[in-house]
Amino acid sequence: xxxxxxxxxxxxxxxxxxxxxxxxxxxxxxxxxxxxxxxxxxxxxxxxxxxxxxxxxxxxxxxxxxxxxxxxxxxxxxxxxxxxxxxxxxxxxxxxxxxxxxxxxxxxxxxxxxxxxxxxxxxxxxxxxxxxxxxxxxxxxxxxxxxxxxxxxxxxxxxxxxxxxxxxxxxxxxxxxxxxxxxxxxxxxxxxxxxxxxxxxxxxxxxxxxxxxxxxxxxxxxxxxxxxxxxxxxxxxxxxxxxxxxxxxxxxxxxxxxxxxxxxxxxxxxxxxxxxxxxxxxxxxxxxxxxxxxxxxxxxxxxxxxxxxxxxxxxxxxxxxxxxxxxxx
Amino acid sequence: xxxxxxxxxxxxxxxxxxxxxxxxxxxxxxxxxxxxxxxxxxxxxxxxxxxxxxxxxxxxxxxxxxxxxxxxxxxxxxxxxxxxxxxxxxxxxxxxxxxxxxxxxxxxxxxxxxxxxxxxxxxxxxxxxxxxxxxxxxxxxxxxxxxxxxxxxxxxxxxxxxxxxxxxxxxxxxxxxx
Amino acid sequence: xxxxxxxxxxxxxxxxxxxxxxxxxxxxxxxxxxxxxxxxxxxxxxxxxxxxxxxxxxxxxxxxxxxxxxxxxxxxxxxxxxxxxxxxxxxxxxxxxxxxxxxxxxxxxxxxxxxxxxxxxxxxxxxxxxxxxxxxxxxxxxxxxx
Numbered sequence: 001x002x003x004x005x006x007x008x009x010x011x012x013x014x015x016x017x018x019x020x021x022x023x024x025x026x027x028x029x030x031x032x033x034x035x036x037x038x039x040x041x042x043x044x045x046x047x048x049x050x051x052x053x054x055x056x057x058x059x060x061x062x063x064x065x066x067x068x069x070x071x072x073x074x075x076x077x078x079x080x081x082x083x084x085x086x087x088x089x090x091x092x093x094x095x096x097x098x099x100x101x102x103x104x105x106x107x108x109x110x111x112x113x114x115x116x117x118x119x120x121x122x123x124x125x126x127x128x129x130x131x132x133x134x135x136x137x138x139x140x141x142x143x144x145x146x147x148x149x150x151x152x153x154x155x156x157x158x159x160x161x162x163x164x165x166x167x168x169x170x171x172x173x174x175x176x177x178x179x180x181x182x183x184x185x186x187x188x189x190x191x192x193x194x195x196x197x198x199x200x201x202x203x204x205x206x207x208x209x210x211x212x213x214x215x216x217x218x219x220x221x222x223x224x225x226x227x228x229x230x231x232x233x234x235x236x237x238x239x240x241x242x243x244x245x246x247x248x249x250x251x252x253x254x255x256x257x258x259x260x261x262x263x264x265x266x267x268x269x270x271x272x273x274x275x276x277x278x279x280x281x282x283x284x285x286x287x288x289x290x291x292x293x294x295x296x297x298x299x300x301x302x303x304x305x306x307x308x309x310x311x312x313x314x315x316x317x318x319x320x321x322x323x324x325x326x327x328x329x
Numbered sequence: 330x331x332x333x334x335x336x337x338x339x340x341x342x343x344x345x346x347x348x349x350x351x352x353x354x355x356x357x358x359x360x361x362x363x364x365x366x367x368x369x370x371x372x373x374x375x376x377x378x379x380x381x382x383x384x385x386x387x388x389x390x391x392x393x394x395x396x397x398x399x400x401x402x403x404x405x406x407x408x409x410x411x412x413x414x415x416x417x418x419x420x421x422x423x424x425x426x427x428x429x430x431x432x433x434x435x436x437x438x439x440x441x442x443x444x445x446x447x448x449x450x451x452x453x454x455x456x457x458x459x460x461x462x463x464x465x466x467x468x469x470x471x472x473x474x475x476x477x478x479x480x481x482x483x484x485x486x487x488x489x490x491x492x493x494x495x496x497x498x499x500x501x502x503x504x505x506x507x
Numbered sequence: 508x509x510x511x512x513x514x515x516x517x518x519x520x521x522x523x524x525x526x527x528x529x530x531x532x533x534x535x536x537x538x539x540x541x542x543x544x545x546x547x548x549x550x551x552x553x554x555x556x557x558x559x560x561x562x563x564x565x566x567x568x569x570x571x572x573x574x575x576x577x578x579x580x581x582x583x584x585x586x587x588x589x590x591x592x593x594x595x596x597x598x599x600x601x602x603x604x605x606x607x608x609x610x611x612x613x614x615x616x617x618x619x620x621x622x623x624x625x626x627x628x629x630x631x632x633x634x635x636x637x638x639x640x641x642x643x644x645x646x647x648x649x650x651x652x653x
Contacts, residue, residue, distance in 0.1 A: 027526070028522060028523055028526045029523065030520065030522075030523045032523065033523055033525050033526075218330075218331050220331040220332070220333045220334075221331040221334075224332060224333075251470060252343055252346055252468065252469075252470035252471075253343070253345075253384075254467045254468055255464045255467055256468060258343075260339060260343035262340065275336055276336045276337065276339050276340030276343070277339065278339060286332070286333070286336040293333070300333075370581060371581050372581055373578045373581050373582040373613040373614050374614055375574075375578065376574060377570075
């Protein structure tokens with residue numbers, strides 16, 4: 001109280017500007033910390049946090065976003081087709097229900113994308129298989145199909161789809177958008193592009209956005225032949241060569257916990273491939289696999305998948321049952 | 330990781346077993362080379378945080394050769410921590426007691442002073458002659474080149490070869506070779 | 508401006524020291540014991556650690572350079588040449604690759620590295636240097652524009 005009284009007396013004497021200057025500081029104010037603590041506490045207490053989709057915000061400009069989507073990808077989608085590709089059936093049903101509740105009788109002028117999805121599925125499957133046949137001419141058909149299934153799997157396509165920025169543009173009843181919806185939207189976009197431009201352009205679109213992701217993948221992780229020795233012997237038999245013979249070409253630490261065997265397979269003294277392993281069986285399997293991958297041109301050291309080939313019809317690769325080296329070389 | 334990558338990794342980080350013949354070799358110079366193998370410094374993938382050291386089996390450690398008068402002059406110090414417990418052992422004495430000891434100590438010193446030393450030292454196997462247990466012999470896969478070629482001694486050459494060796498001067502029968 | 512309350516006339520307590528301390532605690536978050544959470548101890552430890560970090564920035568580069576040189580040496584030894592011979596041969600052939608690139612090639616592209624070693628070997632042999640390795644010079648290597 002005494003201090004306060006002194007202060008008031010001082011205040012009467014001193015010019016006010018001097019006191020005011022002492023208050024201003026270029027730092028965070030004392031009030032900020034308690035406010036932030038309180039806000040964080042309340043945020044933590046909240047049981048169901050409200051998350052608003054971006055397209056429900058008041059400054060969301062859908063037309064501008066659709067235009068930007070087109071420009072960002074440097075594509076020539078027709079606006080009405082693009083609008084249709086993003087509109088799912090569930091959204092239209094939801095909107096009509098809400099209109100009925102309000103009492104509006106007029107019908108919505110929206111078309112859903114079911115038709116586009118079905119068409120897009122066929123196009124994408126066709127394009128991917130064709131391109132893989134073109135780019136991996138020596139790989140067996142099983143490998144091509146496995147790669148295609150991997151590329152067109154739900155998770156992969158959903159990731160691609162949200163990567164090109166469809167997540168906020170999709171009109172659907174569910175929130176957050178499910179992977180299936182994202183995938184279907186991608187198919188619808190493919191079909192919309194087909195109707196807007198032409199099939200060759202769609203091929204390039206899929207090649208650049210979907211297939212190019214294979215370039216950084218280990219293909220053997222996606223497809224690996226079971227029992228490579230048997231397959232190798234079948235192929236050698238078909239080509240009229242001697243059966244594969246495996247030889248230990250190196251081994252070390254045989255009596256330790258970490259032995260290493262290096263085994264090579266030969267056909268009539270001709271080297272086919274070699275592999276390492278922690279047991280003789282394992283190393284033999286790896287050697288046979290190495291020989292197979294050498295034939296199929298899928299080794300680490302072989303040329304990576306090129307992503308700039310033109311889109312054209314390629315003939316179907318032969319399956320493992322009928323694969324022969326003389327077919328392609 | 331695909332099985333191909335796994336197999337490649339297994340081969341890359343294979344722990345090799347080398348053999349080194351210490352016959353007529355200087356233990357202090359050869360220990361520099363052996364230490365390099367034990368720590369994995371001879372591989373392009375080597376890194377201090379990378380476990381890529383190999384095993385080295387040293388044979389014939391009783392046949393080592395020390396330079397000059399080192400057998401007499403080199404002294405190994407030991408202290409048993411009691412008062413007056415210091416002892417100095419000459420190299421020839423130590424070699425007489427344990428023919429593997431000089432080689433082991435040389436390598437231990439060459440490994441450098443850090444935490445990897447004990448693990449690397451555990452990968453060293455020293456034998457005084459060329460009789461290795463079968464279990465270790467089967468592990469071997471490589472040989473380290475000797476520093477110097479082992480010279481042939483006069484008593485190892487057969488009398489016939491000596492007889493047929495071309496002579497520059499024909500010495501008289503009465504001439505006595507000392 | 509009119510002040511209607513005397514509360515504003517009390518001594519200004521300055522900025523909130525909480526934020527200044529937060530900056531220090533962020534740097535001391537991985538320390539042990541009271542050096543992590545007690546300010547007067549934390550600030551001393553942080554100053555000390557920043558000094559070490561300053562020194563370590565140079566020391567780190569030295570260690571990395573050592574590793575590169577060792578990798579080049581060991582890869583060259585696989586082809587019978589020493590680090591010194593490879594560097595000398597490449598410099599004389601005007602192949603100015605730095606340590607980092609050479610070490611990367613040695614680990615990830617051994618065949619490229621082998622061809623570089625061959626070039627260096629041929630050059631060293633042509634110039635009659637004594638740092639030659641044991642191997643014979645490889646066939647079909649052009650090193651002096653022949």
